[in-house]
Amino acid sequence: MTEKQIITGKNLMLRALKEKGVRYIFGYTGGAIMPIFDEMDKLGDFHFIMSRHEQGAAFMAQGVSRGSLSTDKPQIGVCMATSGPGAMNLTTGIADAHMDSIPIIAITGQVTTGVIATDAFQESDVIGVMMPICKQTYMLLAAEDVEVTVHEAFYVATTGRGGPIVIDIPKDVQNQSVSETYRFDAKTFRPSLPGFFYHPTPEREPLRRAIELINRSVRPVLFCGHGVITSNAGKLLQQFAEKVNIPIAFTLHGLSALPVDHPLSLGMMGMHGTVEANRAIMAADLLISFGMRFDDRVTGRLSEYARNADVIHVEIDPSEIDKNVACSVAINADVYRTLHVMLGDPMLTYKPRKRWFEKIDSFRQVMADDLRREIECGVGDDGRLLMKxxxxxLSVLTEGKDLIVPDVGMHQMMAARFYNYQTENSWFASGGAGTMGASLPMAIGIKLARPDERVWSISGDGGFQMNIQELGTIMEQQIDIKIVILNNGHLGMVRQWQTLFFDGRYAGTPMQSPKFGLIAEAYDIPYRKIEKLDEVTPALQQAIDHHGPILLEFVCDASEIILPMIPSDGGFGEMIVSRPGQEKTATRKSKGGKS
Structure with a gap:
């Protein structure tokens, strides 16, 4: 083999990433990953974006994957880190992607093969740590394995239920040359994965039984989960709902699959869902679930959930079927293909369901006046601003068309409930893991994936400070993100629990923040602090008109809470719809249960 023919593991890694259409690589270099970084710099085929913390890189990769789902050219986010602490700092972002079924590729450097398992400098058991929190892990021990592994990793990450993949590559393997007999053709590559089964197309018999249940139901409710968005099935779900005339409730991740103000929309369901969604679920005789996993924030107390309803569950991952809620009909298939087949079935019938919709309208009125008054008033008892x-x-000014990236906490629930989502795939939240600090770095990836759309990163004062250093990435890359801090001086969601369930003992929730204006100035980002109601609209409009990043800090009422609320481990019949001192439950035992 002549010198010109020599190809190394690092060359093969980057060649495979290029063949898979990767444009952006997020990360932070270090000793064990330096060979790949050096080669990447020589080639110039990628736009490398240096995060200020490896966790940020993982969330940026998530942003690219999530933001590009609805585009003509979906991309998979890629992040890189060195061994030891670098790899371990990716852990939270990878676990978050795993919980929310987001495909990303995380490439970690490792100490050389000769010193693995000797407690070498910056060695960590990446495979052992990552295996439970991602879809697949690989450790590469020969340069010949690099390309085939990368191509297989992309296939596994994106086929069926998405998820993160970790590839750990020792430093010597990065520099290792392949043999003269090495051959790999990406065009003819087909992964060989014994035990990996994928069922995209629904079977006829469960579809027939599902349609029979739908046709005879009197009080049905459709559930729109994250699987509707990841399969790009929002428009089909809307057509289906209109064809059968069934109301739709959204999981947290299902928001923005179709316009939230659609006449059939019940809004978000679950712990902080709308009264109409939760009461409709209690009263329903049929629940039709598309692409969701019935997690505890949706169901409340499982022993009481859907006791008088049949359940149709359409889900790509067979392990989720019958896991939490027993279903009457299980359809293990892709949501898009299932809806496509069902829409073409001549047996599917339309029903007016007049009494059902009248009942739902009565549910909708329970909190409507109180919420309207709060929104119109705009301030709490102490004169400070209300998040809702x-x-x-913001929703009014943007007509519900912008991309919203919340952090985790009370402001997240406010953004879920009170923004009128009109753009498909425009809501990007950390859901299953509930990771504070996710918003700012994730917004970077989303803006890169959707550069022509306006992106808002909305955080509380607590979550914002968890990855505040990514302002440096925004500054360096000049990324046009509108940053909003809803600052109530507390960890707001925990404070609400303390108000309702811990007799108002605010242990560990009050928070003193720095002068965010000085921090913004240090990063050369324009800043504005808003304390008065008449400043809200001009400040938001200023951010809309400004080209480039801008930071708005709103001083908010610490006592504001988000209602309704189903207590943790509580049932839908214990839903709280009013503040302490007023009537506490929407559905008391004497009135409640199934309607």
Whole structure:
């Protein structure tokens, strides 16, 4: 083999990533990953974006994957880190992607093969740590394995239920040359994965039984989960709902699959869902679930959930079927293909369901006046701003068309409930893991995936400070993100629990924040602090008109809470719809249960 023919593991790694259409690589270099970084710099085939912390890189990769789902050219986010602490700092972002079924590829450097398992400098058991929190892990021990592994990793990450893949590559393997007999053809590659089964097309018999249940139901409810978005099935779900005339409730991740103000929309369901969604679920005789996993924030107390309803569950991952909620009909298939087949079935019938919709309208009125008054008032008892009013005003100014990236906490629930989502796949939240600090770095990836759309990163004062250093990435890359801090001086969601269930003992929730204006100035980002109601609209409009990143800090009422609320481990019949001192439950035992 002549010198010109020599190809190394690092060359093969980057060649495979290029063949898979990777444009952006997020990460942080270090000793064990330096060979790949050096080669990447020589080639110039990728746009490398240096995060200020490896966790940020994992969330940026998530942003690319999530943001590009609805585009003509979906991309898979890629992040890189060195061994030891670098790899371990990716852990939270990878676990978050795993919980929310987001495909990303994480490539970690490792100490050389000769010193693995000797407690070498910056060695960590990446495979042992990552195996439970991702879809697949690989450790590469020969350069010949690099290309085939990368191509297989992309296939596994994106086929069926998505998820993160970790590839751990020792430093000497990065520099290792392949043999003269090495051959790999990406065009003819087909993964050989014994035990990996994928069922995209629904079977006829469960479809027939599902349609029979739908046709005879009197009080049905459709569930729209994250699987509707990941399979790009939002428009089909809307057509299906209109064809059978069935109302739709959304999981947290199902928001923005179709316009949230659609006449059939019940809004978000679950712990902080709308009264109409939760009461409709209690009263339903049929629940039709598309692409969701019936997690505890949706179901409340499982022993009481859907006791008088049949359940149709359409889900790509067979392990989720019958896991939490027993179903009457299980359809293990892709949501898009299932809806496509069902829409073409001549047996599917339309029903007016007049009494059912009248009942739902009565549910909708329970909190409507109180919420309207709060939003119109805009301030709490102490004269400070209300988050729900700020989010509502943002929705009005943007006509519900912008991309919203919340952090985790009370402001997240406010953004879920009070923004009128009109753009498909425009809501990007950390759901299953509930990771504070996710918003700012994830918004970077989303903006890169959707550069022509306006992106808002909305955080509380707590979550914002968890990855505040990514302002450096925004500054360096000049990424046009509108950053909003809803600052109530507390960890707001925990404070709400303390208000309702811990006799108002605010242990560990008050928070003193730095002068965010000085921090913004240090990163050369324009800043504005808003304390008065008449400043809200001009400040939001300023951010809309400004080209480039801008930071708005709104001083909010610490006592504001998000209702309704189903207590943790509580049932839907214990849903709280009013503040302490007023009537506490929407459905008391004497009135409640199934309607």
């Amino acid at each position: 009013s700020i989010v509502h005003q």
